Amino acid sequence: MAMRVPLEPSDEELLGRMMAGDADAFESLYDRRQPSVYRFALRMSGSPTLATDITQDVFLALMRDGHQFDATRGSLTAYLLGITRHRVLRVLAKERTVVSLSSGRGASRADDGENDVSQHEDLLVDPDEPIDHLLKREVVDAVRQAVFALPVHYREVVVLCNLQEMSYEQTAAIVGCPVGTVRSRLNRARAILAERLRIFEANTTVRCDQ
Amino acid sequence: MNCKQFDDLVSDLAGDRLMDAMVRRQLLAHSSMCAKCATRLDKERRLTQVLSSLAEQTERTKAAPALKAKLMNAFAAQQPTVSGPQSVPVQASHADHVQSRPGQQIWLLAAAALILAVLTVATLYLRSASDLEPNLVRKDPTPAVRAEASPSPAAPANQQKPAEPKRAKPSPTRIQRSRPASLRSLGAPTVASNNTEQTTDYIPLTYLADASGAQSGVVVRVEIPRNTLLAMGLPVNTERGNSLVKADVVVSDDGVARAIRLVH
Numbered sequence: 252m253a254m255r256v257p258l259e260p261s262d263e264e265l266l267g268r269m270m271a272g273d274a275d276a277f278e279s280l281y282d283r284r285q286p287s288v289y290r291f292a293l294r295m296s297g298s299p300t301l302a303t304d305i306t307q308d309v310f311l312a313l314m315r316d317g318h319q320f321d322a323t324r325g326s327l328t329a330y331l332l333g334i335t336r337h338r339v340l341r342v343l344a345k346e347r348t349v350v351s352l353s354s355g356r357g358a359s360r361a362d363d364g365e366n367d368v369s370q371h372e373d374l375l376v377d378p379d380e381p382i383d384h385l386l387k388r389e390v391v392d393a394v395r396q397a398v399f400a401l402p403v404h405y406r407e408v409v410v411l412c413n414l415q416e417m418s419y420e421q422t423a424a425i426v427g428c429p430v431g432t433v434r435s436r437l438n439r440a441r442a443i444l445a446e447r448l449r450i451f452e453a454n455t456t457v458r459c460d461q
Numbered sequence: 462m463n464c465k466q467f468d469d470l471v472s473d474l475a476g477d478r479l480m481d482a483m484v485r486r487q488l489l490a491h492s493s494m495c496a497k498c499a500t501r502l503d504k505e506r507r508l509t510q511v512l513s514s515l516a517e518q519t520e521r522t523k524a525a526p527a528l529k530a531k532l533m534n535a536f537a538a539q540q541p542t543v544s545g546p547q548s549v550p551v552q553a554s555h556a557d558h559v560q561s562r563p564g565q566q567i568w569l570l571a572a573a574a575l576i577l578a579v580l581t582v583a584t585l586y587l588r589s590a591s592d593l594e595p596n597l598v599r600k601d602p603t604p605a606v607r608a609e610a611s612p613s614p615a616a617p618a619n620q621q622k623p624a625e626p627k628r629a630k631p632s633p634t635r636i637q638r639s640r641p642a643s644l645r646s647l648g649a650p651t652v653a654s655n656n657t658e659q660t661t662d663y664i665p666l667t668y669l670a671d672a673s674g675a676q677s678g679v680v681v682r683v684e685i686p687r688n689t690l691l692a693m694g695l696p697v698n699t700e701r702g703n704s705l706v707k708a709d710v711v712v713s714d715d716g717v718a719r720a721i722r723l724v725h
Contacts, residue, residue, distance in 0.1 A: 272540050274533065281532060286523040293522060306524050310532050314539060391518065394511045413476070413509075414516040434469070441472050445504040448511060 262327035270317050281310060284328060287415060288335050294410045295339045297399050301346075305338045329424045336407060336425060343403060390452065397447040405440035412437050462491040467498045475505030579694030583664060663711065663720040664695065678713035682724070695721075 260268075260276075262283070268276035288309050293302035312334055320330050398409055404426075411422040412433070419437075423430045467488060473480055474488045492499045684705040690697045697706070707724040 274536055274540075277536050278529075278533060281529060285529075289524045290519055290522055294519060303524050303528055307528055307532065311535060314532075314536055387514065390511055391514045394508075395515055398515075409512075413512045414519075416516075438469065438472055441505065441508060444512075445508045448508055449504060 263322050266313075266317055266320060266327060269314075277314070280313075280327075284331055285310070287328060288331050291332055291335050291410060291415060292339055294398075294414055295336075295403075295407060296342060301339075301342055305335060305342065308338050309334045325424045326421070329421055332411070332425045333427070340403065389455070390448070393451045394444060394448055397444050401440055401443065405436055405443070408433055408437045409440045409444070413441075462487045464491075464495060464498055467491050467495070468501070471498070471501055471505050472509075475502060475509045477509075576691075576694065583694055587662065587664065659725045660709065661723045661725075663709075663722045665720050666693070666718050678711055678719060681710045681712055683708055683710055690723075693721075695723075 260279070262280065265276045265280045265283075269280055285306060289302050289306045292305040292309075293299060296302055296305070309331055313331065320327060398406060401409065407426055408422060411417040411425060412419065417425070419430045419433050423433045426433065470480070470484065470488055472478075474485065492502045684707055687697045687704055687706055690706060690708075709722050709724060710718050711720040713719050
């Protein structure tokens with residue numbers, strides 16, 4: 252006998268119910284979309300504190316202005332990430348901070364240093380950890396710092412396209428520019444990152460050989 | 462394919478993004494023949510690998526549970542509170558939420574049905590009322606409304622004009638007749654205070670079987686919010702609910718508003 256699996260309500264259905272006052276719909280929408288909003292804010296700002304504040308702002312804005320969402324213009328995810336992007340850019344412009352996340356040390360001015368990303372990633376060094384894993388972690392850390400060092404308009408396309416696996420079209424809708432611009436910015440950003448990675452690995456190889 | 466074209470597409474190739482099979486073959490063929498582009502492709506593949514690891518590291522991160530609780534409270538706080546059984550308390554359980562929703566819907570449906578019924582009756586009445594001629598007696602206005610009363614001459618209270626069937630739209634200065642006898646004994650029709658004003662027909666506001674209190678009255682010029690007119694069942698544009706609308710209200714001697722017409 253075939254089992255009928257109940258279909259999950261779409262984002263638009265949940266939003267409609269939420270605007271009518273359905274708290275359960277809001278909760279479902281929050282559980283579904285908060286992770287991508289939070290991760291985008293975190294990957295752009297480097298600060299869990301800022302990412303939490305921005306996520307809160309985004310969902311408060313959704314409660315207040317959710318009726319402005321137009322499904323014909325894009326998905327709710329793109330709408331939420333668009334709001335997130337505006338908040339992040341405003342915060343970054345104010346803070347003028349590039350967060351340095353090096354194995355839990357260093358923090359932005361907005362971060363008290365106790366809540367940086369390392370807490371999420373368990374970067375404590377394990378003496379039994381194989382050296383190649385450690386090197387891999389160092390490489391990943393180096394690239395993360397390189398991403399944060401990118402200009403904001405390059406950083407956002409790397410985060411959206413390469414870290415959050417958005418398509419060029421989705422990314423273009425979020426950042427508000429043509430697909431061609433997204434592609435060219437991503438191309439340029441990756442060229443910079445690739446070169447920095449090459450330099451880092453070359454220096455690491457030199458250190459290991461000495 | 463040249464190096465510039467390869468450069469434009471190398472990150473898509475390294476990231477295994479969906480692309481035309483022919484284009485992919487051309488890219489690979491070019492990289493096999495061009496050392497510089499082959500090196501570029503290797504770097505891009507390496508970068509893609511590291512970026513994937515970076516993405517995995519933060520893939521499971523999400524905001525703290527405290528943020529969710531805060532937002533749920535904010536959501537509950539911003540919902541309008543309604544007195545009576547339909548109100549949903551902020552800390553209500555899930556079961557309470559489920560039970561109050563049908564009650565709220567029934568209340569809204571009942572309110573909508575009532576408004577629809579009033580509008581339907583008013584529309585039907587206006588269509589069938591072709592011989593109303595309320596004879597209005599302009600008594601000495603009270604000091605509070607002296608400035609607002611229409612400047613038409615008074616007429617004897619017991620004067621009755623014969624009903625005249627009228628199908629065409631009346632001029633703005635006449636009051637169209639209607640069936641209810643309660644309004645026939647009222648005085649002469651009023652005249653608009655200036656020729657630039659246009660008025661609707663008078664719409665009865667009460668349907669009393671005993672109209673003994675409605676032998677005479679005054680016409681009072683008022684300004685009413687649109688929302689009030691809507692609550693009275695009149696079809697008005699709700700987009701400017703708080704704006705004021707001029708109206709002439711027929712108030713009989715017993716102080717009851719008998720009819721209203723809108724003034725443009």
